[in-house]
Amino acid sequence: MTDKTLAVAIIGGGFAGIGAAIRLKQKGIRDFVILERGTAIGGTWRDNTYPGAACDIPSRLYSYSFAPNPDWSHTYSGSNEILGYIEAMTAEFGLGPHFRFGHTVTGLEFDEPAGEWEIAIDGRADRLRARTVVLASGPLANAGFPDIRGIETFEGHKIHSARWDHDYDFTGKRVAVVGTGASAVQIIPELVDRAASVKVFQRTPGWVLPRVNRRTSPLTKELYRRVPAAESLARRAWFYGHESVALGVVWNTPLTRVVELVGRAQLRRQVKDPWLRRQLTPEFRAGCKRLLMTDDYYPALQRENCKLITWPIARIAPQGIRTAEGVEHQADCIVFATGFDVSKTGTPIPVIGRDGRVLAEEWARGAFAYKSVAVSGYPNLFLTFGPNSGPGHNSALVYMEAQIDYLTRAIGTILDRDLRMLDVRRDRQDSYNATMQRRLTGTTWNSGCRSWYLTEDGFNATMYPGFATQYVHQLRTVNLDDYTAVPVAAGAPKPRIAAVS
Numbered sequence: 450m451t452d453k454t455l456a457v458a459i460i461g462g463g464f465a466g467i468g469a470a471i472r473l474k475q476k477g478i479r480d481f482v483i484l485e486r487g488t489a490i491g492g493t494w495r496d497n498t499y500p501g502a503a504c505d506i507p508s509r510l511y512s513y514s515f516a517p518n519p520d521w522s523h524t525y526s527g528s529n530e531i532l533g534y535i536e537a538m539t540a541e542f543g544l545g546p547h548f549r550f551g552h553t554v555t556g557l558e559f560d561e562p563a564g565e566w567e568i569a570i571d572g573r574a575d576r577l578r579a580r581t582v583v584l585a586s587g588p589l590a591n592a593g594f595p596d597i598r599g600i601e602t603f604e605g606h607k608i609h610s611a612r613w614d615h616d617y618d619f620t621g622k623r624v625a626v627v628g629t630g631a632s633a634v635q636i637i638p639e640l641v642d643r644a645a646s647v648k649v650f651q652r653t654p655g656w657v658l659p660r661v662n663r664r665t666s667p668l669t670k671e672l673y674r675r676v677p678a679a680e681s682l683a684r685r686a687w688f689y690g691h692e693s694v695a696l697g698v699v700w701n702t703p704l705t706r707v708v709e710l711v712g713r714a715q716l717r718r719q720v721k722d723p724w725l726r727r728q729l730t731p732e733f734r735a736g737c738k739r740l741l742m743t744d745d746y747y748p749a750l751q752r753e754n755c756k757l758i759t760w761p762i763a764r765i766a767p768q769g770i771r772t773a774e775g776v777e778h779q780a781d782c783i784v785f786a787t788g789f790d791v792s793k794t795g796t797p798i799p800v801i802g803r804d805g806r807v808l809a810e811e812w813a814r815g816a817f818a819y820k821s822v823a824v825s826g827y828p829n830l831f832l833t834f835g836p837n838s839g840p841g842h843n844s845a846l847v848y849m850e851a852q853i854d855y856l857t858r859a860i861g862t863i864l865d866r867d868l869r870m871l872d873v874r875r876d877r878q879d880s881y882n883a884t885m886q887r888r889l890t891g892t893t894w895n896s897g898c899r900s901w902y903l904t905e906d907g908f909n910a911t912m913y914p915g916f917a918t919q920y921v922h923q924l925r926t927v928n929l930d931d932y933t934a935v936p937v938a939a940g941a942p943k944p945r946i947a948a949v950s
């Protein structure tokens with residue numbers, strides 16, 4: 450690592466960090482590093498390798514428009530294929546030399562007189578310095594076992610969905626699965642094929658909608674290879690198709706009932722037993738929690754070796770799971786598909802901004818930012834997947850691409866104009882967030898269910914209340930009126946920038 454000040458430090462080597470690196474390079478900015486705590490690239494797609502791991506957004510849309518892939522094998526891809534796409538992009542754009550693996554960032558502190566961020570890295574006494582920082586650590590990066598009474602007493606094998614143990618052989622085993630969210634509905638159909646028995650512990654049934662997955666024909670691939678405009682047209686079609694779904698999924702409207710009708714029809718078609726159907730019927734508005742897109746989940750639940758348990762978990766015992774009515778369900782292995790430690794309050798790492806302000810304190814009751822990418826008082830720092838940037842109906846990659854393009858423009862401005870600080874104005878940030886929170890009151894996410902989108906107090910710091918088109922549009926230009934731009938003082942020593950390779 451260089452001891453000179455870098456132009457950009459990117460924290461996180463997942464989809465967002467890699468996308469930011471590509472766009473910086475395309476803009477001619479090469480003086481950056483990607484600090485990655487792991488030993489490989491790919492972020493959530495490197496970590497989530499559970500059986501059945503896939504994306505429920507069509508690959509044509511779950512990819513960057515600046516790195517199209519004509520070769521997607523199916524409408525929806527599995528995690529291996531997505532990771533392959535990320536690796537191929539990294540190679541194609543020559544990002545290898547920019548990566549610093551095993552670099553866990555433990556803190557960021559802004560040195561205001563110098564206009565530089567000091568970056569503390571685990572195990573290193575010295576601090577890395579960078580003029581700008583892209584915080585691309587991802588919201589779904591930290592997974593841990595849930596806080597269920599007695600979990601430490603379990604004598605069998607414990608697996609978290611995001612840290613799969615590929616050495617564990619499920620053949621002939623009694624398996625318990627805790628959770629019925631987006632990860633669980635992909636895992637359960639695979640487990641029933643392998644294990645002797647699978648008991649699924651459901652706390653809240655979700656809305657399940659069909660997902661029609663088709664193989665891409667060689668002819669279509671060839672067409673996309675030869676005529677990139679056709680590929681881009683297909684992407685657009687998927688984009689606007691998903692945009693139209695927002696009317697029933699983002700806002701609680703009469704169309705939400707249509708989405709629920711589709712969900713109920715799927716339940717009626719796939720589940721004949723009225724009692725099981727009742728147990729699987731959601732009691733919240735569709736969209737309030739993430740929709741579950743799968744054709745395989747309900748059939749898997751009805752296989753002979755699978756059983757749905759809806760009694761609340763009282764505790765985990767040495768031999769299995771005890772439910773509230775006093776039954777102990779014995780298990781050799783418990784799979785926790787219980788989600789991630791998503792920080793809706795606080796920050797993933799300590800961040801100290803101008804005048805010693807601490808971002809975690811400002812975000813203690815819920816995170817906020819300007820257009821989800823910049824926070825007042827923390828100049829030259831840009832976030833991907835920051836507060837209120839989550840999509841409920843469209844591809845996360847569309848939102849990510851808009852953030853990346855915005856922040857590369859802002860970083861370009863800082864470097865080209867030799868700014869010491871580009872700090873978003875507090876008044877602009879406050880009025881933006883007041884609008885966000887007002888608009889969120891009419892959304893399905895704020896309609897009364899419990900989800901990882903909300904804080905304990907019900908504050909929604911996660912989702913963007915609108916169409917993806919609106920989100921992308923607002924990030925199209927960096928309006929310097931929204932910022933306080935402070936040039937490097939005349940006569941002050943220039944920031945020391947060095948090329949990194």
Ligand code: NAP
Pocket residue numbers: 503504505506589595596597610627628629630631632633650651652653739762786787788789899900901
């Ligand atoms: P999740 O959506 O947070 O679901 C966690 C599940 O575990 C829920 O059913 C939850 O029940 C249950 N649970 C949590 N703690 C529990 C406890 N102490 N006792 C009993 N049950 C408990 O997590 P996830 O399924 O891993 O998905 C997280 C996010 O990852 C998704 O929202 C999505 O953004 C992303 N994801 C995407 C895909 C994709 O295809 N694109 C696939 C997988 C994941 P409650 O509902 O009652 O809280």
